[in-house]
Amino acid sequence: MSIINTTIEQYPQANGTVHVVERHTDHLGQQYMRTWFSDGHDIEAMATAHAAELEAQLAQQEIDEVLGDG
Amino acid sequence: MADYFVASGGSNTSPYDTWAKAATSLATALAAATATGDRVIVQYDAVPSGDSGAASSVTYTFAANIALISASNDGGSAYTPTAMGESYWIGTSTSGSINVFLAGAYNVYMYGITLRSGGGNSNAVITLGNSDGAHYEMEDCCLWQASTASNQILRLSAIGNSHNTFARLTRPTFRFGHTSHSIVAACAEVVIEGGQISPSGSTPSTLFTVSSVVAHGSVYMEGCDWSPVTGTLIGSHTNGPKNYVFVTCRLGSGVTVLATQTPANKSSARAWLYDCAAGDAHYHIQYHDAFGSLTVDTGIYANDGAQYDGTNRCSWKVVTSANCSYYTPFVTPWFDVYHSGTSAVTPSIEFLRDGSTTAYQDDEVWGEWAYKGTSGFPLTTMVNDRKALAASAANQAAGVGTSGWTGENASAWSGKLQPASTITPAEIGHIRGRVCVGEPSITVYIDPQTRLT
Numbered sequence: 297m298s299i300i301n302t303t304i305e306q307y308p309q310a311n312g313t314v315h316v317v318e319r320h321t322d323h324l325g326q327q328y329m330r331t332w333f334s335d336g337h338d339i340e341a342m343a344t345a346h347a348a349e350l351e352a353q354l355a356q357q358e359i360d361e362v363l364g365d366g
Numbered sequence: 367m368a369d370y371f372v373a374s375g376g377s378n379t380s381p382y383d384t385w386a387k388a389a390t391s392l393a394t395a396l397a398a399a400t401a402t403g404d405r406v407i408v409q410y411d412a413v414p415s416g417d418s419g420a421a422s423s424v425t426y427t428f429a430a431n432i433a434l435i436s437a438s439n440d441g442g443s444a445y446t447p448t449a450m451g452e453s454y455w456i457g458t459s460t461s462g463s464i465n466v467f468l469a470g471a472y473n474v475y476m477y478g479i480t481l482r483s484g485g486g487n488s489n490a491v492i493t494l495g496n497s498d499g500a501h502y503e504m505e506d507c508c509l510w511q512a513s514t515a516s517n518q519i520l521r522l523s524a525i526g527n528s529h530n531t532f533a534r535l536t537r538p539t540f541r542f543g544h545t546s547h548s549i550v551a552a553c554a555e556v557v558i559e560g561g562q563i564s565p566s567g568s569t570p571s572t573l574f575t576v577s578s579v580v581a582h583g584s585v586y587m588e589g590c591d592w593s594p595v596t597g598t599l600i601g602s603h604t605n606g607p608k609n610y611v612f613v614t615c616r617l618g619s620g621v622t623v624l625a626t627q628t629p630a631n632k633s634s635a636r637a638w639l640y641d642c643a644a645g646d647a648h649y650h651i652q653y654h655d656a657f658g659s660l661t662v663d664t665g666i667y668a669n670d671g672a673q674y675d676g677t678n679r680c681s682w683k684v685v686t687s688a689n690c691s692y693y694t695p696f697v698t699p700w701f702d703v704y705h706s707g708t709s710a711v712t713p714s715i716e717f718l719r720d721g722s723t724t725a726y727q728d729d730e731v732w733g734e735w736a737y738k739g740t741s742g743f744p745l746t747t748m749v750n751d752r753k754a755l756a757a758s759a760a761n762q763a764a765g766v767g768t769s770g771w772t773g774e775n776a777s778a779w780s781g782k783l784q785p786a787s788t789i790t791p792a793e794i795g796h797i798r799g800r801v802c803v804g805e806p807s808i809t810v811y812i813d814p815q816t817r818l819t
Contacts (some may be wrong), residue, residue, distance in 0.1 A: 298610075299763060305809070306686075307663060307665055307666075307683070308665050309663065309760070310664035310665060311647055311664065311665045311666050312644070312679065314649075315661055315665075315683070317685050317809075318657075319688075319807065327687065327688035327807065328626040328689075329626065329658075329659075329685070329687040329688070329719075329807075330622050331622070331623075331654070331659045331661065331685055332620055332622045332623075332624070333620065333643075333644065333661075334620055335619050335620065335644060335645060337619070337620050339708070342620065342776065357628075
């Protein structure tokens with residue numbers, strides 16, 4: 297299971313924060329959305345890191361499902 | 367009503383009614399406290415060694431509606447309630463797979479008690495209310511998951527589809543031994559007021575999980591400082607639905623409120639946040655479920671729209687996930703307008719599409735209103751401007767125009783939601799409005815007020 301596409305939407309707010317919407321898509325076309333408020337974060341790096349976390353979680357889910365079926 | 371004392375320096379003499387005759391085992395005192403209103407008083411800095419250094423898993427069972435109080439030994443039968451903090455505990459400081467359970471289907475109050483599970487790289491769990499029907503209220507208590515093994519939990523209730531459990535934790539401290547640890551509310555109705563995470567332990571990457579146990583009920587939090595958590599507040603709820611409400615809580619910078627949910631619908635977890643933020647902002651409302659997220663947006667708003675501080679304006683921004691649909695939409699919380707008349711009125715809600723001049727249609731975004739249409743009762747009647755089931759989709763009505771909004775891109779569209787016919791309230795009172803978004807993966811700005819004409 298791998299994330300093949302990530303889009304990032306950024307919405308500046310009046311107090312200087314940025315509302316971030318990440319949409320990650322896996323190789324099956326399933327989309328995973330995450331929203332958060334950035335206060336000076338490296339948004340690109342955070343999204344990349346989250347995509348990696350998602351890949352790890354999805355891989356673990358696959359393992360769990362296989363073991364569960366066994 | 368009787369008092370039963372527990373201290374390592376007691377003589378263990380029944381009826382344990384003074385510090386001198388204190389029981390040297392908590393279980394002994396709990397077994398003796400069988401009448402409603404009984405109190406078991408544990409010397410906070412002299413917990414018997416069998417109770418503070420358990421070598422194997424231990425269950426403390428309440429036998430009646432009692433109070434368990436941590437206190438100082440003031441001599442005789444005098445005491446001053448004193449919390450154990452993180453210096454003293456019930457449980458163990460030993461490494462190993464040592465669980466600590468509180469059981470008994472009674473109404474129990476606890477003050478200042480610290481529960482500590484086994485340490486080291488072993489599985490261990492702390493469980494409150496490990497009985498169907500337990501109602502525990504804990505004040506200034508600490509739950510200390512001392513294991514450093516991954517994925518260990520602090521469990522706030524029994525587990526089981528038919529279990530009823532309630533836990534109210536006032537000013538609790540949660541201490542974790544690993545970043546993968548979490549709180550599992552399981553089958554409990556939980557209230558946490560003034561909660562915090564111990565800086566002496568690890569900070570969970572995800573604070574609330576289900577961890578392969580059954581979940582239902584809700585978690586209501588007020589005044590909790592979750593600022594150390596910068597990962598995720600609520601993980602995926604694969605084992606049951608759960609509602610989380612955060613009120614005036616401090617959040618971690620950059621925290622994700624709700625992780626991607628499996629199942630990807632409202633049978634998983636949902637989150638409401640009222641006036642919660644990582645910084646000096648006092649206007650936030652958030653709502654999250656598997657179909658989307660709602661946040662307050664101060665960058666794009668109607669020029670005559672809702673104000674968040676008496677001067678500046680804001681909108682509600684809905685961002686839908688890939689999981690919603692016309693039939694199973696994302697639904698915002700209600701917003702009310704008070705109406706003192708009973709003549710026919712037309713309610714409407716202004717909204718904006720940013721980044722495109724194409725109108726949203728009535729199968730993508732629609733409004734719903736509830737008004738008191740029946741005389742003599744508070745019963746509401748609901749109307750909407752959603753596409754009829756067998757009809758073709760049609761553009762929603764044009765709104766005030768993009769000149770009536772601030773902050774949008776050059777390419778935008780202003781719309782208005784309103785029912786096809788006027789409504790006639792039969793009683794004065796609130797007319798409620800909300801917006802439904804059935805189109806996946808879009809963004810909609812809503813002026814969160816129902817306008818009446």
